[in-house]
Amino acid sequence: MATIAHGEPEAATQTVNYLNVEHGWKSWLLTTDHKRIAILYLISITLMFFVGGAFAAAFRINLLEPQGVFSAETYNRLFTMHGIVMVFFFLVPSIPATLGNFFLPIMIGAKDLAFPRINLLSWYVYIIGAAFALFAILRGGVDTGWTFYAPYSSTYSNSYVLAAAFGVFWAGFSSILTGLNFVVTVHKMRAPGMTWSRLPLFVWANYATGLIQILGTPVLAITLLLLAFEHIANVGIFDPNIGGDPILFQHLFWFYSHPAVYIMILPGMGVISEIVACFSRKRVFGYNFIAFSSMAIAVLSFVVWGHHMFITGESMYTSLAFSILSFMVAVPSAIKVFNWTATMYKGSISFDTPMLYTFGFIGLFTIGGLTGLFLASLATDVATHGTYFIVAHFHYVMVGGMVMAFLGGIHFWWPKMTGRLYSEPWSKFAALIIFVGFNLTFFPQFILGYMGMPRRYHAYPPEFQMLNVMSTAGSSVLGIGYLIPMIYLLWSLKHGAAAGNNPWGATGLEWKIQSPPTTFNFDETPVVTEEAYNYHELEENGG
Amino acid sequence: MADTVIHEPSAEATHLRHHFASVEQQMDASTLGMWTFLVTEVLFFGGMFAAYSVYRAMYPEAFASTSEWMDIKLGATNTAVLICSSLTMVLAVRAAQLNQRRDLIVNLLLTMFFGSVFLGIKAIEYHSKWVEHLVPGFNFQYEPAQYAHNAQILFFLYFCMTGMHALHMIVGLGLLTYLLIQSIRRVYTSYYFAPVEMIGLYWHFVDVVWIFLFPLLYLIGHRK
Numbered sequence: 092m093a094t095i096a097h098g099e100p101e102a103a104t105q106t107v108n109y110l111n112v113e114h115g116w117k118s119w120l121l122t123t124d125h126k127r128i129a130i131l132y133l134i135s136i137t138l139m140f141f142v143g144g145a146f147a148a149a150f151r152i153n154l155l156e157p158q159g160v161f162s163a164e165t166y167n168r169l170f171t172m173h174g175i176v177m178v179f180f181f182l183v184p185s186i187p188a189t190l191g192n193f194f195l196p197i198m199i200g201a202k203d204l205a206f207p208r209i210n211l212l213s214w215y216v217y218i219i220g221a222a223f224a225l226f227a228i229l230r231g232g233v234d235t236g237w238t239f240y241a242p243y244s245s246t247y248s249n250s251y252v253l254a255a256a257f258g259v260f261w262a263g264f265s266s267i268l269t270g271l272n273f274v275v276t277v278h279k280m281r282a283p284g285m286t287w288s289r290l291p292l293f294v295w296a297n298y299a300t301g302l303i304q305i306l307g308t309p310v311l312a313i314t315l316l317l318l319a320f321e322h323i324a325n326v327g328i329f330d331p332n333i334g335g336d337p338i339l340f341q342h343l344f345w346f347y348s349h350p351a352v353y354i355m356i357l358p359g360m361g362v363i364s365e366i367v368a369c370f371s372r373k374r375v376f377g378y379n380f381i382a383f384s385s386m387a388i389a390v391l392s393f394v395v396w397g398h399h400m401f402i403t404g405e406s407m408y409t410s411l412a413f414s415i416l417s418f419m420v421a422v423p424s425a426i427k428v429f430n431w432t433a434t435m436y437k438g439s440i441s442f443d444t445p446m447l448y449t450f451g452f453i454g455l456f457t458i459g460g461l462t463g464l465f466l467a468s469l470a471t472d473v474a475t476h477g478t479y480f481i482v483a484h485f486h487y488v489m490v491g492g493m494v495m496a497f498l499g500g501i502h503f504w505w506p507k508m509t510g511r512l513y514s515e516p517w518s519k520f521a522a523l524i525i526f527v528g529f530n531l532t533f534f535p536q537f538i539l540g541y542m543g544m545p546r547r548y549h550a551y552p553p554e555f556q557m558l559n560v561m562s563t564a565g566s567s568v569l570g571i572g573y574l575i576p577m578i579y580l581l582w583s584l585k586h587g588a589a590a591g592n593n594p595w596g597a598t599g600l601e602w603k604i605q606s607p608p609t610t611f612n613f614d615e616t617p618v619v620t621e622e623a624y625n626y627h628e629l630e631e632n633g634g
Numbered sequence: 635m636a637d638t639v640i641h642e643p644s645a646e647a648t649h650l651r652h653h654f655a656s657v658e659q660q661m662d663a664s665t666l667g668m669w670t671f672l673v674t675e676v677l678f679f680g681g682m683f684a685a686y687s688v689y690r691a692m693y694p695e696a697f698a699s700t701s702e703w704m705d706i707k708l709g710a711t712n713t714a715v716l717i718c719s720s721l722t723m724v725l726a727v728r729a730a731q732l733n734q735r736r737d738l739i740v741n742l743l744l745t746m747f748f749g750s751v752f753l754g755i756k757a758i759e760y761h762s763k764w765v766e767h768l769v770p771g772f773n774f775q776y777e778p779a780q781y782a783h784n785a786q787i788l789f790f791l792y793f794c795m796t797g798m799h800a801l802h803m804i805v806g807l808g809l810l811t812y813l814l815i816q817s818i819r820r821v822y823t824s825y826y827f828a829p830v831e832m833i834g835l836y837w838h839f840v841d842v843v844w845i846f847l848f849p850l851l852y853l854i855g856h857r858k
Contacts, residue, residue: 201653202652202653203653205663205667206663206667207653209667267674271667271670271671271674272667274666274670275663275666275667275670276663278663278666279659279662279663279666280653280654280659280663305670305673305674306673306674306677307677308674309674309675309677309678309680309681310677310678310680310681312678312681313678313679313680313681313682314681316794317681317682317685317794320790320794323771324770324771324772324790325771326770326771326786326787326790327786327787328685328787328790328791333783333786334693334783334784334786334787335787336688336689336692339684339685339688342684343681343684343685611652611653616655
């Protein structure tokens with residue numbers, strides 16, 4: 092890798108790279124380059140994020156008034172579409188399909204994913220799914236909640252359930268194809284010397300995610316198909332009036348959708364492991380524990396789905412078993428948090444933007460994770476399950492965790508992806524705004540839930556108004572916080588200073604190649620001779 | 635790679651794609667990819683098998699009564715037909731590995747023949763279900779009447795499971811047609827036969843699904 096020129100950053104942006112090697116829309120829509128596909132995904136999921144965000148803004152406005160601003164029917168559609176768009180079209184593909192797609196092959200020293208054409212196919216499948224979902228939205232939306240609980244969804248709802256369910260069905264296959272590609276790539280495409288114990292933790296996290304995508308998503312697909320068949324043929328699989336069993340739907344649905352929660356957090360944990368080592372200038376504390384905790388989470392995630400059903404007709408003994416198993420899944424998550432903290436201990440920490448998001452992640456994920464333990468306890472769950480407490484809990488994990496990690500990762504790798512630096516003061520300002528806005532939005536919801544405000548109602552008793560107004564105020568701050576990075580990141584594409592190959596002084600193969608990378612990433616296959624996160628040696632040599 | 639075998643085939647002959655270091659790596663990746671895909675298929679069918687088990691346990695008498703309506707002779711014939719098609723498929727893979735183009739084409743044709751026979755017999759069965767008013771949601775009438783409600787669920791699952799299986803067979807026939815065209819165009823050699831082997835794996839998987847469907851839907855509780 093000695094051939095790469097250091098310095099002369101202005102000249103570096105003029106070189107041939109994956110962005111300027113070909114031009115025209117065809118070169119993008121027919122590309123098999125994992126980096127270009129990652130950019131396609133990044134644009135698509137960002138659009139879907141703002142669609143989902145618009146729904147959230149609308150129902151937060153509704154909740155300003157105790158009697159509601161919109162009708163109950165409209166409100167039901169708003170929160171349902173928010174959930175469907177955010178879960179299936181933003182959170183599930185967020186990090187794997189963008190940062191994972193871009194960096195997983197580079198981090199293991201490969202020229203591309205194992206199946207480049209399947210990678211492109213997965214994007215098209217995603218777009219088909221998104222088109223179905225947008226069609227459902229434009230025709231007036233769905234009102235079943237993102238969980239599509241039968242028999243309401245199959246028999247009674249008059250909204251566009253089939254179109255939305257087909258959208259989710261297709262998005263699921265896109266997720267399966269990404270997971271399959273990652274698993275095969277990590278097994279078969281590692282460069283010489285890139286042993287399993289030298290894999291960056293981001294790769295481990297995406298590998299574990301890939302396993303969940305492969306094993307969980309097909310069950311969601313068949314569940315939605317059965318739902319559609321029941322809807323069309325009017326035969327009871329899930330509707331108890333015609334002989335079916337609605338609990339079966341919930342079992343099948345959560346068999347996917349609980350592991351899916353870990354599809355939505357594990358890649359974020361991988362990003363945090365990378366950032367925390369780089370900006371503490373230390374090797375990650377307990378590398379093996381973090382790597383294996385990802386695998387432990389992947390395995391345990393498949394045996395905890397029953398904790399979504401403590402209040403919907405599960406036997407007490409089943410609930411007991413699921414409660415204990417849910418407590419167990421907290422152990423590997425806690426191992427990660429402790430190890431990140433120990434990595435920072437006595438490190439020389441710098442407060443660059445990616446690190447600010449990491450601090451946000453660790454704090455907010457800890458709150459989200461610990462409140463998850465309240466919900467894993469049977470008695471507490473019965474009291475809080477149908478309330479805003481659970482809404483706040485999973486937003487602390489999904490938004491406070493995953494979205495923070497996504498933004499941290501985007502800020503960490505933006506110089507590598509685009510070859511440009513973004514505005515440091517603006518990005519720090521935005522990170523702060525997002526943190527404040529997030530807590531102002533969701534912390535009041537913990538209190539509301541504790542006080543007993545049920546979720547999914549368009550109206551509420553007047554005594555809850557103050558906290559709801561706080562939450563809505565916070566959501567507008569949060570919304571502005573998300574818009575600021577859009578502006579300065581896009582601005583940096585044209586006006587940002589050239590980044591150079593390694594602006595953070597980070598270890599890892601992706602920082603040893605040109606920014607932006609060439610189409611095949613490496614001129615010749617790299618040979619790996621050291622562990623990941625060799626920061627202690629870097630520091631000793633004055634690097 | 636420079637000092638390996640003298641008769642190293644060209645990249646063109648082995649269809650080595652640029653991002654792989656060697657033919658072995660490419661073959662390993664394809665094989666693992668196909669097996670992984672089959673795992674997702676197992677889970678896809680698994681959802682229906684789970685539903686089947688739940689309702690079989692909930693309504694044992696109604697489900698037992700439905701087995702009277704299953705044509706065990708046609709089902710058994712189809713099982714035999716599919717097992718034959720698996721044999722010819724594996725012979726096709728072997729022929730490709732040994733560079734025997736004529737055998738490859740013959741065995742692919744035989745496999746497609748058996749596959750089509752299976753679908754034909756399945757169509758006959760579906761037709762008789764329609765005639766006997768056993769298609770749920772469209773024309774369902776059932777005797778004894780006290781089981782009608784729950785028996786309909788079994789027939790619904792019967793059509794879902796065998797229908798999904800038949801859909802996989804149709805996709806498989808499409809893939810075999812592709813293999814046939816490519817073999818006639820002399821694409822496959824002993825250096826490059828990965829598609830034959832991968833589609834072969836898929837074909838065997840679809841057969842194995844039937845091996846589970848047959849006893850569950852036809853044999854259990856059969857009293858004729």
